[in-house]
Amino acid sequence: MMKADSLTSRHIRGFRHPIHEVEFRHRCRNELETEGVLVLREFFTDAVIQQAAEESAALEASAFYSNAVHNVYLTATDPELTGTHPFNRPVVSNKGLIADDLIATNSPLREIYADPQFRAFLGFVLGLESLYPYPDELSTIVISVASEGMELGWHFDTSASSVTMLLQSPDGGGVFEYVPEVRDADAGDMGFARVKQVLDGREPVRTLDFSPGDLVVFRGRNALHRVTTVNGSTTRSVVILAFNERPDASMSQEALRTFFGRTT
Numbered sequence: 425m426m427k428a429d430s431l432t433s434r435h436i437r438g439f440r441h442p443i444h445e446v447e448f449r450h451r452c453r454n455e456l457e458t459e460g461v462l463v464l465r466e467f468f469t470d471a472v473i474q475q476a477a478e479e480s481a482a483l484e485a486s487a488f489y490s491n492a493v494h495n496v497y498l499t500a501t502d503p504e505l506t507g508t509h510p511f512n513r514p515v516v517s518n519k520g521l522i523a524d525d526l527i528a529t530n531s532p533l534r535e536i537y538a539d540p541q542f543r544a545f546l547g548f549v550l551g552l553e554s555l556y557p558y559p560d561e562l563s564t565i566v567i568s569v570a571s572e573g574m575e576l577g578w579h580f581d582t583s584a585s586s587v588t589m590l591l592q593s594p595d596g597g598g599v600f601e602y603v604p605e606v607r608d609a610d611a612g613d614m615g616f617a618r619v620k621q622v623l624d625g626r627e628p629v630r631t632l633d634f635s636p637g638d639l640v641v642f643r644g645r646n647a648l649h650r651v652t653t654v655n656g657s658t659t660r661s662v663v664i665l666a667f668n669e670r671p672d673a674s675m676s677q678e679a680l681r682t683f684f685g686r687t688t
């Protein structure tokens with residue numbers, strides 16, 4: 425049997441999840457493909473979660489808070505359509521984002537992001553040959569914080585997949601809800617009828633339960649998803665790690681301003 429140290433970084437419990445094994449990698453990739461989501465329980469150590477949660481709490485006041493009304497497609501609305509059309513239905517999101525450049529250079533989150541074994545595993549699971557950070561200094565490792573009353577409205581992601589780790593659960597609310605395969609972005613199918621059903625509360629939704637330390641990979645481009653309103657005095661805090669397929673993937677200046685309130 426191999427020693428745990430030879431398989432894992434200090435922050436990743438590779439011995440709980442054999443992320444170096446070909447068979448395990450295939451199982452994870454299949455699960456993500458068929459379920460649209462992969463949750464690996466207790467993937468990160470308690471020590472890294474505690475340290476990152478403390479860092480997040482200390483930076484909470486420096487987060488950029490935005491209160492946005494948007495459509496589920498995260499695009500401009502279409503004046504040719506009515507206000508009640510699924511394309512134009514207003515959805516509210518309010519949250520804070522802690523930008524990458526606020527996170528300490530010695531943060532364990534940076535070691536996790538750079539960990540070769542973790543990257544090799546993710547590359548396989550996501551079906552990407554190479555993984556690149558964003559070229560800007562804000563967007564690669566981001567902590568999303570939501571205090572009491574904040575929520576993330578129904579939306580589709582613009583990227584195919586997200587890699588996240590919860591740092592802190594709120595006392596109540598802050599539940600991740602989703603409905604898989606509502607649209608087919610590549611085929612140009614907007615899924616208007618089902619979007620309407622979900623927004624009207626007439627479609628059953630799934631709840632994704634995950635705890636601090638779990639690794640969550642979610643395919644959000646075609647799955648409608650939201651985070652319900654946070655209740656209580658404990659902030660919901662989640663790390664989002666961006667891995668791009670191409671080195672020149674970049675956020676527009678407009679997107680940076682929307683997310684972080686600044687461009688550098």
Ligand SMILES: [Fe+2]
Pocket residue numbers: 579580581644649
């Ligand atoms: Fe999302």
